[in-house]
Amino acid sequence: MSEFERIPSIKKAPDEEYYVPGHRTCGGCGPALCYRLVAKAAGPNTIFIGPTGCMYVANTSYGCGPWRVPWIHAQITNGGGVASGIETAYRMLIKKGKYTGEQPNVIVMAGDGGATDIGLQSLSGMLYRGHKVLFICYDNESYANTGIQVSPTTPYGAWTTFTPSGEVIPEGRKHFPKDNAKVVAHGHPYLKYVATGSIGYPVDLMNKVRKGLAQEGPAYLHLHAPCPKGWQFPPDKTIEMAKLAVQTGMFQLYEFENGQYTLSVQLKERKPVIEYMKHQKRFAHLKPEHIEKMQAFVDAKCAEVGITVPVVAAAQ
Amino acid sequence: MGKVRRISGCVAAAEAVRLADVDVISSYPIRPYTGIMSELARMIADGRLDAELVYAEGEHAQLSIVYGASAAGARTFTGSSGVGVTFAFEVYSPISGERLPVQMAIGDRTLDPPGDFGSEHTDAECCRDQGWIQGWASTPQEVLDMHLIYYRVGEDPKVMLPQYVCQDGYFVTHILGDVQVPDEAQVKEFLPPYKNHHILDPKKPQIIGPQIEPCMGPPQQYQRKQAFDNINEVLIKAHDDFARIFGRRYDPFLEEFMTDDAEVVIFGQGAHMNTAKAVAARLRNLGDKVGVVRLRTFRPFPTDEILKRMSRFKAVGVVDNSAQFGISGGAGVLFSEVRTALYDVGDKVKTVGFVGGLGGEMITHDEFLRMFRKLQEVAKTGKVEKRAYWLPFEL
Numbered sequence: 134m135s136e137f138e139r140i141p142s143i144k145k146a147p148d149e150e151y152y153v154p155g156h157r158t159c160g161g162c163g164p165a166l167c168y169r170l171v172a173k174a175a176g177p178n179t180i181f182i183g184p185t186g187c188m189y190v191a192n193t194s195y196g197c198g199p200w201r202v203p204w205i206h207a208q209i210t211n212g213g214g215v216a217s218g219i220e221t222a223y224r225m226l227i228k229k230g231k232y233t234g235e236q237p238n239v240i241v242m243a244g245d246g247g248a249t250d251i252g253l254q255s256l257s258g259m260l261y262r263g264h265k266v267l268f269i270c271y272d273n274e275s276y277a278n279t280g281i282q283v284s285p286t287t288p289y290g291a292w293t294t295f296t297p298s299g300e301v302i303p304e305g306r307k308h309f310p311k312d313n314a315k316v317v318a319h320g321h322p323y324l325k326y327v328a329t330g331s332i333g334y335p336v337d338l339m340n341k342v343r344k345g346l347a348q349e350g351p352a353y354l355h356l357h358a359p360c361p362k363g364w365q366f367p368p369d370k371t372i373e374m375a376k377l378a379v380q381t382g383m384f385q386l387y388e389f390e391n392g393q394y395t396l397s398v399q400l401k402e403r404k405p406v407i408e409y410m411k412h413q414k415r416f417a418h419l420k421p422e423h424i425e426k427m428q429a430f431v432d433a434k435c436a437e438v439g440i441t442v443p444v445v446a447a448a449q
Numbered sequence: 450m451g452k453v454r455r456i457s458g459c460v461a462a463a464e465a466v467r468l469a470d471v472d473v474i475s476s477y478p479i480r481p482y483t484g485i486m487s488e489l490a491r492m493i494a495d496g497r498l499d500a501e502l503v504y505a506e507g508e509h510a511q512l513s514i515v516y517g518a519s520a521a522g523a524r525t526f527t528g529s530s531g532v533g534v535t536f537a538f539e540v541y542s543p544i545s546g547e548r549l550p551v552q553m554a555i556g557d558r559t560l561d562p563p564g565d566f567g568s569e570h571t572d573a574e575c576c577r578d579q580g581w582i583q584g585w586a587s588t589p590q591e592v593l594d595m596h597l598i599y600y601r602v603g604e605d606p607k608v609m610l611p612q613y614v615c616q617d618g619y620f621v622t623h624i625l626g627d628v629q630v631p632d633e634a635q636v637k638e639f640l641p642p643y644k645n646h647h648i649l650d651p652k653k654p655q656i657i658g659p660q661i662e663p664c665m666g667p668p669q670q671y672q673r674k675q676a677f678d679n680i681n682e683v684l685i686k687a688h689d690d691f692a693r694i695f696g697r698r699y700d701p702f703l704e705e706f707m708t709d710d711a712e713v714v715i716f717g718q719g720a721h722m723n724t725a726k727a728v729a730a731r732l733r734n735l736g737d738k739v740g741v742v743r744l745r746t747f748r749p750f751p752t753d754e755i756l757k758r759m760s761r762f763k764a765v766g767v768v769d770n771s772a773q774f775g776i777s778g779g780a781g782v783l784f785s786e787v788r789t790a791l792y793d794v795g796d797k798v799k800t801v802g803f804v805g806g807l808g809g810e811m812i813t814h815d816e817f818l819r820m821f822r823k824l825q826e827v828a829k830t831g832k833v834e835k836r837a838y839w840l841p842f843e844l
Contacts, residue, residue, distance in 0.1 A: 203655060
């Protein structure tokens, strides 16, 4: 890993923006905030690859886009492959004297579909070959630009148009979600840096972007990106949802290097998952036994990465 | 002036890629095109080619990798066969639509089923409307030459389109032929370096492939159509320059064999036409006025050339080495398109479709003989009793 400049605080973050106003995302959009922070941390010598998803559809509508750096569309299937080609091309063109300039940062910004589902093969191919690419999943836990359909990262019990609650299937979504950071972390020999991030913790997120870009090979970041439309909470509550997800353990913030998890925030205690779920109408149909199943699942996920603090319900 | 080597179609394709100084190659194995990548891997390992071979995790990834690499300014190459060609399908249109002059070799193979390795044009012909230049070579020499010519045409600023260079599986990919392998200096004179005005470069940020309003789509498609309209002129100039520099002249569109006073001709593309020529030569010895027309450029389809040059025959038999079910005319895509091209001459030229060589079978001398006899019968009687024949079942 090469040296990188750590951002000490939000006030000392760079002023320059490379993801600028003019896009058409929903009010309170979590993925758009991800993009802004990622672009700010990465700086001008960057090429973004945007597989089909919200951040393609809402950002590039009508032929205009909010980036001050190059951006190219990839299919939802092939963010990793397209990035592999760009990274290899620049490496070869520089080697052969056909391009004078620094190797650019190559960043894929894929949604959960493009990273964990239809695009997973492409991601894995890119990681195993060792391309120097930062692959980022902005996870809003659904296929959102098609109108909120279930994806592998949709939480157990969440409503989507493909997982409605009904008499036969009261909880709607029956499966527990895929944990993509762990899917990729263990089997790709050149992947030395895997981390999770949250827009509720922007300084931490930006430093993880810089650390990912400083790797000699690929890096994978999984960013939690609340979606007011899909999760059905008011658009002014996005940051609150992001923080509650971490505080309840629904989303675990860590870095994974050398086979070790390093927690990014030190919780004193965990709030019960209901404190997070009760604000989101996508969980409104769940019964107490479903909430219990969710709590048990989250407890186990937290234990996996070393979050051992007790769950403490707020005083009534 | 280069040297003569006895090599297969696969090795000939690899030689062309080496000579074109390609930067990024993406591979995935599937018979019969695999030999191209094996040869390129050997060249890179031995230091004869300075390129990176990216081991894609499938054909879809192969095309994704060259899409990105071409958009970043690299000259690129990939290839496939059979179901590999169709697995990559999603990415063909974006490559063409973003006007990236990627080149792909297709060593033809049947689609499954039948699960055999044999050659059929069905795989490559599936891609015929994806906005790529496409043509068939019939010998290893023509493979090498076509790869070089297509890079030049596809990268021309008036064109900027990707290209499929197709060769019959086994009949060309695996059969050796004497090939004049040119010097690098000759190739440099013929093929300028790849330059694209819209590449991904942080020094000149731009957005490639945004979502657009419906009304913004038609102008883009029309521009692509206009680029297609420019191909013939660029193709002719490239063939002229190729003949001057390398000393080998090809007709860019149609190779004619013994057609001067021919009354009936077999029309087709690829290596099976070599057999057709042998049969035509035998029939000429018997005094029969027969010939062969071999299509070299399939996309853009040379409608005007066909209309101009083939309306002098009494009967044209179109041979399709492909399975296209329910297609107009009842044979294959070549038959359908030749009939369309000849529509303007009315009933003057009789056309008959023949589907042959499916599953990678030879189209035998005897089968071509039966086709010629059928065409002579049609020419003599002026009647087409049956429009299309699947061989060997119906003729």
